[in-house]
């Protein structure tokens with residue numbers, strides 16, 4: 001019997017029959033994995049208080065000799081992030097991040113950068129280090145960079161004109177191209193385009209460029225929060241190929 005242990009963050013849990021759970025984790029050492037937690041549903045004692053959404057744990061799992069999903073043997077708490085689960089808005093943002101990661105990543109491919117990003121964002125959300133809206137812009141922007149689909153925000157994706165040489169206060173952001181486009185190149189209408197102010201484009205580019213602690217010190221204005229969220233919550237689902245359920249919930253919550 002072989003096994004492994006790794007730091008992990010709980011992304012999703014689903015029932016497996018009457019007793020067991022299938023739990024998806026983003027782990028530091030093995031990327032996204034799904035494991036079976038036997039008796040976790042039936043016995044409260046088995047993993048008492050450990051298997052809540054977004055908790056950071058240390059896992060010990062074993063791999064069945066004849067294949068199949070790893071079995072969770074032990075879990076110990078690393079960070080509960082309990083302040084998130086007690087707050088509906090924070091829970092909605094964390095759920096969106098978790099669903100984005102779950103939908104995007106392949107199983108079993110280590111991506112330590114994304115693990116550290118999620119851990120950082122959950123910790124900052126839990127500790128009120130920054131407003132959830134600002135954290136979500138930072139999370140999505142960094143996620144896009146780490147997964148290789150970072151948008152081009154400095155030059156027109158069609159003719160190469162620099163942002164500083166573009167005319168007008170607003171710039172078109174083309175979701176399909178994954179870049180800004182200048183006025184001359186944005187003649188045709190597309191529902192995959194939206195207008196952003198220069199200030200927002202520069203702030204988004206800044207998040208891409210500097211380390212996350214520096215990005216977290218950015219002071220967003222109300223309008224750059226609104227525009228930044230609109231841009232990233234259009235861009236990420238476009239590349240994901242669907243609108244995550246948790247994003248629809250987040251939008252309902254905002255209108256409410």
Ligand SMILES: [Zn+2]
Nearest residue numbers: 156159182185
């Ligand atoms: Zn152009």
